[in-house]
Amino acid sequence: MQFIYNISINIIILALQPFRLFSKKLNIFFKDRVSSLDSIEEKIKPNDKSIWFHVASLGEFEQIKTIVETLKSENDNLKILISFFSPSGFKSSLNYNIVERVYLPLDTKKNAKNFINKINPNVAVFVKNDIWTNYLIELKKKEIPVYSISSKFYKSQFYFQSYGKWFLNKLKQIDYFFVQDKTSKELLNLNHINNVSITGDTRIDRVKEISKQEKKFDSIEKFINNDICFIAGSSWEADNDIFLNSILDSNNIKTIIAPHNVIASDIENLEKKTQSLSVRYSRIDQDLDSNKKILIIDSIGSLKHLYKFADIAYIGGGMGDSGLHNILEAAVFAIPVIIGKNYIGFAEAEKLVKLGGVKSVNSKLEFDDIFNNLISNKTYRIKMGEINKKYIYSNSGGSKTIIKALTKSLN
Missing domain, CATH: 3.40.50.2000 (Glycogen Phosphorylase B;)
Incomplete structure (x- = not known):
């Protein structure tokens, strides 16, 4: 199944290439990811103590700010890298100077291996539900602890359908889940994932902080x-x-x-x-x-x-x-x-x-x-x-x- 997934990702990437001539947005999408991969080595050295957070967009970025700021205040030498999938989150982080930022290269086997080798994080964190299988595989190969935080699961998600069992098994490679609610915990437990705690929505801690500013x-x-x-x-x-x-x-x-x-x-x-x-x-x-x-x-x-x-x-x-x-x-x-x-x-x-x-x-x-x-x-x-x-x-x-x-x- 991993082979089919990888082939599918590469076919999609190849199929989209001609459309870059007609879509400025699509062209920028691909260019940003290439330049991000090239720039990583300047931002984080393999021997740096570092933590990598991946967020999809602006909402997930807001969810981790309290965590990021606390970690940085406790260890100023800690390098924090945040990868983004969408431009809205990336652009909103440009003045957030306590972190390094990149666009996440697309989830091919080659990209995942290059990315993880270059940043070599001590810990990896996927925020909410933007989880990519090739990155998970590379992290586990290098025995890097992987967390899922502020995640939320529900019965209709593809993980819990008959056709999604392969993806569900990939979730089992995550070392620990901090989920938003009881339903998410029960669903994971039902599918033999027991390394789970309910910690709620971390946005709540963030808005409390903002209200005091x-x-x-x-x-x-x-x-x-x-x-x-x-x-x-x-x-x-x-x-x-x-x-x-x-x-x-x-x-x-x-x-x-x-x-x-x-x-x-x-x-x-x-x-x-x-x-x-x-x-x-x-x-x-x-x-x-x-x-x-x-x-x-x-x-x-x-x-x-x-x-x-x-x-x-x-x-x-x-x-x-x-x-x-x-x-x-x-x-x-x-x-x-x-x-x-x-x-x-x-x-x-x-x-x-x-x-x-x-x-x-x-x-x-x-x-x-x-x-x-x-x-x-x-x-x-x-x-x-x-x-x-x-x-x-x-x-x-x-x-x-x-x-x-x-x-x-x-x-």
Whole structure:
């Protein structure tokens, strides 16, 4: 089966080559991986004490920051390499100076062998579920401890289907799993993988840290001016359509919209829909006046810090099929959260909807009803917010267990 897998990967790579002539994105995808492999030797020497984390994208990168920063603070000489599959995660790490970063070369036998030989990590960590078989094989050949952290498994995954048994057997090469929930642990145990602990979602530890950071936003405080503040974070057009009428009709409420896409056309479209009532964050000092009640965040990186100003938050992604965005970043600030209709499969959303700290809406009418209730009833807002904060604080601390295990393996 390994032979068939390797042949398949190589056929896919070869089949994609002609399309590089017509797709700049695809061409960059391949070029970045070649240059990453070439640059590794400059970043980490084979004799360095090092740990390698592999993440798929930005979300997984955020999940490991608490772990990475603690490991580095405990041993400044430790080299930390993070490999990425997608550009969004890689680009967001460019100013994260305590680590080295590369794109993960595609999972061919040759690439995996070259990569592992060049970095020669003391410990390897796959974050969540982005696990590649040739890399696992090379790590086990060199007897390098391998961990899976913040992983999440469910019955419908290919690992647990009749056609996925080979991949399931590859999972058994991982030395230890730190999973997010009981279901994941039970599934692994059922399939004779018993080296498992439940440590929850490490994003929870990260948002707790962020909530304690002191960051000043004087212009935003001036914009809010002690009014009730509604923040729509990571919203898509389908999300905007749900809440825009309500906020346009509301008085004495300030709204901050941080769209998921900050490309010029999307920002301009949002400005048209909000008429003359909005101002861009990049222009707030020049264009802010008493008529502006909507602030459009036209840059990335600040949203997770802005939720501290919110009395109510809406988190985007749930009205379409793009996937619900991070509700934990808002929940940690003890505020009520509203989301769209598509949230099944996001454990924290399912739990907080059940507990009552998060409300899911299917339509403009449903949003309007919940929004007006929250605006008019401060006690209701506080009650929902406290449910969210309690969830965060009662489910935190998993990173400490993971750090302890990684440190032991490094030593």
